[in-house]
Amino acid sequence: MSLLALEDVELALGPRRLGPLSLHVAPGEVVALLGRNGAGKTSLLRVAAGVAAPRAGRVTVQHATPDRRARARLVAYLPQAETSVETDLCVRELIALGRLPHLGELAPLGPPDLRAIERAAEELAVTALLDRPLASLSAGERQRAHVARCFAQEARLLVLDEPTAALDPVHAADLLARVRVHSRAGEHGALVVVHDVLLAARYADRVALLAEGALLACGPPLEVLSPAVLEQGLGLRASLAREDDAFVLRVR
Amino acid sequence: MPRLTAARGPATPRGLRSSSPVLLLSVLALLLAAAVLGACAVGTEPFPLGTTVSALLGGAEPWQRAVVLDVRLPRVLIAALGGAGLALSGAALQGLLQNPLADPSVLGVSSGATLGAVLALYLVPVASLVIVPAASFVFAIGAVALTVRLARAGGASGTSLLLAGVAVASAGSALTSFVLSLSLAEWELGMQVLSWMMGGLEGRSWPHLFAMAPPVVIGSLACLRHGRDLDALALGEETAASLGRDVGAARRALLVLTSLVTAAVASTIGSVAFVGLVVPHALRLGARLSYRALLGASAIGGALLLVLSDTLCRALASEVDLRPGTISSAIGAPFFLWLLVRRKPA
Numbered sequence: 001m002s003l004l005a006l007e008d009v010e011l012a013l014g015p016r017r018l019g020p021l022s023l024h025v026a027p028g029e030v031v032a033l034l035g036r037n038g039a040g041k042t043s044l045l046r047v048a049a050g051v052a053a054p055r056a057g058r059v060t061v062q063h064a065t066p067d068r069r070a071r072a073r074l075v076a077y078l079p080q081a082e083t084s085v086e087t088d089l090c091v092r093e094l095i096a097l098g099r100l101p102h103l104g105e106l107a108p109l110g111p112p113d114l115r116a117i118e119r120a121a122e123e124l125a126v127t128a129l130l131d132r133p134l135a136s137l138s139a140g141e142r143q144r145a146h147v148a149r150c151f152a153q154e155a156r157l158l159v160l161d162e163p164t165a166a167l168d169p170v171h172a173a174d175l176l177a178r179v180r181v182h183s184r185a186g187e188h189g190a191l192v193v194v195h196d197v198l199l200a201a202r203y204a205d206r207v208a209l210l211a212e213g214a215l216l217a218c219g220p221p222l223e224v225l226s227p228a229v230l231e232q233g234l235g236l237r238a239s240l241a242r243e244d245d246a247f248v249l250r251v252r
Numbered sequence: 253m254p255r256l257t258a259a260r261g262p263a264t265p266r267g268l269r270s271s272s273p274v275l276l277l278s279v280l281a282l283l284l285a286a287a288v289l290g291a292c293a294v295g296t297e298p299f300p301l302g303t304t305v306s307a308l309l310g311g312a313e314p315w316q317r318a319v320v321l322d323v324r325l326p327r328v329l330i331a332a333l334g335g336a337g338l339a340l341s342g343a344a345l346q347g348l349l350q351n352p353l354a355d356p357s358v359l360g361v362s363s364g365a366t367l368g369a370v371l372a373l374y375l376v377p378v379a380s381l382v383i384v385p386a387a388s389f390v391f392a393i394g395a396v397a398l399t400v401r402l403a404r405a406g407g408a409s410g411t412s413l414l415l416a417g418v419a420v421a422s423a424g425s426a427l428t429s430f431v432l433s434l435s436l437a438e439w440e441l442g443m444q445v446l447s448w449m450m451g452g453l454e455g456r457s458w459p460h461l462f463a464m465a466p467p468v469v470i471g472s473l474a475c476l477r478h479g480r481d482l483d484a485l486a487l488g489e490e491t492a493a494s495l496g497r498d499v500g501a502a503r504r505a506l507l508v509l510t511s512l513v514t515a516a517v518a519s520t521i522g523s524v525a526f527v528g529l530v531v532p533h534a535l536r537l538g539a540r541l542s543y544r545a546l547l548g549a550s551a552i553g554g555a556l557l558l559v560l561s562d563t564l565c566r567a568l569a570s571e572v573d574l575r576p577g578t579i580s581s582a583i584g585a586p587f588f589l590w591l592l593v594r595r596k597p598a
Contacts, residue, residue: 051493072496079490088540089486096268100484101496105477108266131270149487153495 002026002063003157003189004048004075009057011047013040013213020057021215023048023208025157025189030180032194032204032221036234039210041193042080042161048191049077049159061157072101076150080161080193091137091145092130095120098152120151124178140171147175151182158183158190164199172196176203197225201240201247209233221247268483273545276535280552284332287556291328291563292320296570326458331562331576332555333461334453334517335527337468339554340547341510342528343535344475347482347543348506349410355529356514359417359507363424364395365518369448370431374441381455384448385463388519395420396511450575451522453562460520467516471509472551478502479544524577527554530584537591557584 002024010019018040025031035041046052047059050071059065061074076098098120099113109117121127124144134142143163150158158179164172176194180203183190194200200207201221209217209224211233217224222242230236238251267273293304299316306312307320341356349358356362368391372384399413399420406412428449436442447454481502484492493499514528531553535546561579568574 046490049494051490068493068498069496072494075494077491077494079488079494088536090270090540093269093540094487097484097487097495100268100480103480105480109268114266 003061004191005058005060005063006044006048006054007058007060009044009047009054009059011040011043011052011054013038013043016213017055018044018210018213019054019215023215023218025191027156027187027189028184029205030176030183030190030192030203032192032200032207033210034194034197034200034207034234035210040213041210044210045077045159045161045191045193046079049075051077069101072153072155074155075157075159076153076155077159078146078150078161078163080165088133088135090131090133091121091126091148092117094134094145095126095130095148095152098149101153116152116154120148123151123182124148139166140168140175143167143171144175144178147179156188158188158192160190160192162193162195164194164196169196172199173202179203197230197234197236197238197240198247198249201225201249267545268480268542269540269545271539271541271545273539273541273549276539276541276549277545277552280549280556284552284556284559287559287563288328288332291331291559291566292324294563294567295319295324296566322457326461327453327456327562327566328559330456330461330464330520331453331558333465333468334521334524335531335554335556335558335580336551337472337513337517337554338524338528339531339550339557340472340475341514342554343532343543343547343550344478344482344506344510345528346532347485347546348503348510349414350485350488351410351414352533353529354414355526356510356517357421357523357525357528358414359511360395360399360420360424361392361511361514362518362523363421363428365389365392365515366449366523367391367395367424367428367431369519369522370428370435370445373444373448374431374435381460385460385519389515391424392515392518393511395424396507396515400507448522451524451577452565452575453521456520464516464520467512471513471516472547475506475509475513476544476547478506479542479547481506482543482547521576524558524580526577526581526584527557530588531557534584534588534591 004025006023008020008022010017033041047054061071066074095117096109099109099116102113121130124147126145126148129137129141134145143166147163164175167175176199179190179192182188204221206219207221207225208215209229216233217229222240225240227239230238238249241248289304292308293299293301303312303316304320307317338356345354345358346352365388369384369388372387376383399416402416403413406416432445435445481497484495484497489499532546532550535541535549535553541549557580558576561576564579565574565576
């Protein structure tokens with residue numbers, strides 16, 4: 001059973017193309033998408049989230065192709081550097097927007113919506129910040145608030161584009177840990193673009209590495225991120241190993 | 253900061269945004285009703301409020317009834333409808349284009365409306381109060397159609413729409429200036445053209461109201477249907493789409509509807525600057541409203557501002573020929589600045 005299935009998906013990256021490639025995300029699984037800048041991670045993520053169509057191939061969610069509104073209840077998407085021009089938006093209001101797919105056009109937030117907002121805020125430790133304007137938050141807090149918006153959507157699949165880009169190592173690890181707990185607990189799937197190989201190894205069940213227009217490797221981090229793959233896919237002359245509880249990346 | 257609404261109490265907010273709009277909308281509606289009533293009392297021959305009310309209800313002396321019902325009421329209602337349409341369109345365009353400086357004139361509508369009117373005045377020897385608004389409306393719609401066409405060539409993003417709108421508006425203004433300089437050869441005609449360019453409600457009556465009301469009312473109500481689309485667009489187009497909103501359909505609908513509303517207003521009362529820009533922002537600074545509430549509150553607030561402005565024009569008519577746009581800017585700009593300064597950084 002797969003939550004998200006990309007089958008023989010092919011897409012245009014300017015003059016180049018990516019794919020055809022296939023990728024699945026199962027319930028309870030965190031898949032990290034790796035690759036250099038320009039490898040097509042964001043383009044692939046947009047296709048997975050359903051905000052862009054592939055040039056060829058099939059994208060299914062729970063073995064079906066839902067319409068826009070149904071998809072919004074199944075897939076939550078956080079684009080890269082999501083920002084808001086409504087600068088006075090506070091955290092509660094941001095998270096509440098995650099309930100839009102569940103609301104009628106005229107309906108106010110009901111008890112299930114309020115519960116979802118509260119739960120999402122707790123999961124991302126932003127409960128104390130609910131009434132603070134986004135503009136007043138640190139980058140780490142703000143990013144947690146945006147991910148909380150995705151959690152409040154109560155979707156089966158999370159599609160997150162570089163959620164840790166602006167974060168220091170501690171906050172980055174903390175955020176991914178929360179995503180992982182969320183996925184495990186609710187049998188949610190997550191497809192997350194991460195740049196840090198160690199973070200990917202630590203928090204993802206599988207990694208998918210895009211390079212040279214193809215899926216170069218896909219599988220458990222320790223199995224597939226061999227020195228050869230790291231060099232070919234990321235230009236990294238390094239080896240990944242596990243020592244006791246820690247992942248170690250030895251850079252040559 | 254303190255809010256105009258008392259809604260941020262201990263209870264968890266039930267709307268998408270923190271402020272409950274009920275109190276604010278009620279207060280604004282009451283103020284508008286009072287302003288309309290007061291406006292019907294004001295004029296070269298001021299009536300007591302009691303006389304005004306009974307004239308509105310069909311009583312009072314026949315000449316008083318005629319003044320209130322045939323002269324003042326239609327003009328007040330045109331001001332209300334015009335202000336409502338402009339402010340609502342401004343709020344909708346600010347949300348749609350995600351640009352705080354957007355206002356109803358941003359897509360070239362107002363500029364086109366002025367050009368159409370001025371051309372009609374110049375070319376048609378006995379330009380009537382029918383031909384001028386009709387030409388104005390046609391040119392307004394033509395201008396926004398041109399803007400959208402040009403923007404599509406530039407990629408149809410919000411930015412290319414704004415840039416195309418600026419280009420079309422500038423071209424329209426240039427042509428308007430050209431027609432103005434031609435018509436200045438004749439004093440009478442030149443004054444008519446200038447007068448239209450400044451906007452105003454002099455001589456507007458029931459036929460104008462009946463002509464402008466359907467597009468303004470229908471267009472405005474239809475905009476309200478897109479409140480949740482605009483709420484979602486606050487997070488960007490991609491996120492809005494991922495939240496299940498049909499962003500393309502909302503964009504097309506809102507462009508058409510706000511253009512229709514603005515064209516109908518601008519072709520009836522000329523261009524009245526500032527109402528569409530400042531009213532939504534004043535409300536935003538005062539309360540956290542979801543877009544449906546913001547559109548509604550903007551409509552009432554815009555109506556209030558333009559009714560008050562035009563009433564002041566009429567009250568001072570014997571002293572000086574003021575235009576509602578001048579007054580709404582003179583009231584609005586300091587108020588806006590005050591709100592901005594009062595707003596403390598979080």
